[in-house]
Amino acid sequence: METEGVETPVVAVEEPIIKPLDLPTAVQRLLKSAIYAGKLYRGLREAAKLMDRGEASLVILAEDCDEPSYVKLVEALCKQRQVPLLHIEEKKDLGEWSGLCQFDKEGNARNVVGCSCVGIKEVGTDAEAYQFISDHMRKAAQ
Template identity: 55%
Template sequence: MDGVAKGLHEAAKALDKRQAYFCVLAENCDEPMYTKLVEALCNEHQIPLIKIKDKKQLGEWIGLCKYDKEGKARKIVGCSCVVVRDYGQDDAARAFLQDYFDSQKKG
C-alpha cells in the first residue's frame, strides 16, 4: 500500500507536505492532541477529512489484520489515521469520492 500513509506520524507528515487526496480519522483516537493536529492540518491545506467511529474498523479496511479460513478478520490492529496519497488505478470508486468531495466544498 504505497499510496497510503497509516498512523498518526506518517499521516501528519503527508498532510503537512500536502501529499494527500483525503484523510480518514478515527473518532476514538487515544490522543485528543493528535486529533486536533490532523484536523488543523486538513483544514489549513483544504484536504477533505472523513471521520469514522472506530479505529479497529479503519485498521481492518487498510489490512492491519489476519484473516481466518472463513475470511473473517481476526487480530485487528487499530489505526487512528490514514491518508490516501495515491488512488492507484483510476476507476469508478475514485470518481465517486471526487464527486463527493466536490459537493462538500459547494455545500
C-alpha cells in the same frame, strides 16, 4: 436432416448484479487500491508527514480516536494544506480496511489493530470509489 417443429431451448444469461456503492464499501475499495499501489500511509505520524510534504490527496480519521489532540492536529493540518478529510466511525474498521490485521482460512479478520488515521497519497486504480467519496464529501459540506 431438418428439425422442423423442434424448438431449441433458449438459455437466459443472468447479468451480474452490481450493488450501488455506499460509503463503507467505497472506502474499503479505495483503501485496497491504495494498498496495492503502495500509496497508503497508516497512523498519525506517517499521515502528518504526508500532509507536511503536501502530497496527501485524502485523509481518513476515526471518530472514536482516544486522543483529542490527535484529532485537532489532523484537522488543523488538513485545513492548512487544503486536504479533504473524511471521518469514519470506528478505528477498528479503519485498521481492518487498511490491512492492519491477519486473516484466517475463511477470510475473516483476526487480531485487528485499530488505526486512528490514514493518509492516501494517490488513489490507485479505483477512481469510481474515489469519485463516490468526493461526491459524498461535497454533499456533506453543503
